[in-house]
Amino acid sequence: MRVVGCGGRQGAQFTAPFSRDLSYTPPQLMKGSDVTILQSLLLRSPHVSGLVASGEYGEATKNAVEAFQSGNKLSDDGIAGAETTNLLLDLHMYDGYKDSGTVLPGFKYKVYIPVFKNRSVEVSASLYDADNNLRFSFPVKTHGQNAADGTALNMLAGDGSTPTGLMTFDLNTPEEDVKDFGPYPVNRAVQGLAGNAAFLISDIRDGILMHTGDFDPSLPLPNSHGCVHSWPADIKQVWQILVNDLGVVVHNNTFGKLPYPYKPQGLLSIAIVD
Numbered sequence: 001m002r003v004v005g006c007g008g009r010q011g012a013q014f015t016a017p018f019s020r021d022l023s024y025t026p027p028q029l030m031k032g033s034d035v036t037i038l039q040s041l042l043l044r045s046p047h048v049s050g051l052v053a054s055g056e057y058g059e060a061t062k063n064a065v066e067a068f069q070s071g072n073k074l075s076d077d078g079i080a081g082a083e084t085t086n087l088l089l090d091l092h093m094y095d096g097y098k099d100s101g102t103v104l105p106g107f108k109y110k111v112y113i114p115v116f117k118n119r120s121v122e123v124s125a126s127l128y129d130a131d132n133n134l135r136f137s138f139p140v141k142t143h144g145q146n147a148a149d150g151t152a153l154n155m156l157a158g159d160g161s162t163p164t165g166l167m168t169f170d171l172n173t174p175e176e177d178v179k180d181f182g183p184y185p186v187n188r189a190v191q192g193l194a195g196n197a198a199f200l201i202s203d204i205r206d207g208i209l210m211h212t213g214d215f216d217p218s219l220p221l222p223n224s225h226g227c228v229h230s231w232p233a234d235i236k237q238v239w240q241i242l243v244n245d246l247g248v249v250v251h252n253n254t255f256g257k258l259p260y261p262y263k264p265q266g267l268l269s270i271a272i273v274d
Contacts, residue, residue, distance in 0.1 A: 012082035016157035022080040024062035033204040040199045044092040047071030097195030110267040119143035119161045138234035141221035159225040165195020168264035172253040182212035
């Protein structure tokens, strides 16, 4: 989503998740998920140090924005307008997360999905057991919705592509909407551990599932609202392997209610490979 911004160069437009000028406005400081995302991306800049992603636009954030602007030859006014946030997205949206090739102790399974920056491409996901043995490979799509202008929403935006990084994952009973989610148990991303997922899941983006639906088999897998899509037979197979072979319990679906009441049994790892 792009909207006209007041800050930055003339005619600059915001790119979601940013939609407003962010600035230091004491005594009532600006707050919100966009501030948290701004801070998290600023921490990846070589020009910024000593910043904490607090979700509050304090003096330290103003100084960090000025340092980023100055280091990248922008007007260093300390206001995160459209020009500044667009450049920040261009330079630092991708987290550089790489899968470890292992399953963390205490988890019964991991789903690993290598993705491309172009999320329109279907890729192959891999299901591993606790000992990192490959149990099943299956096609998935991690493309989110498109903005009004037809451009794909990025992984930092609501309803955008599935975020990259490492997150806990858990098996839940089926969603109520069989047409959109299928009749089988779904896997739910619970809490981010590394990469973009660390600050997005579940404080900013929640309700990200791995599921199927009433998909037309003659067409590619459809876009989601940030979830991982796969075909009915594959989601059924994942469920059966988890329960019958790996001893995973199907927890009652929380339908997005927070805090999540169960100990997650698995991991979801998504890494960009191009």
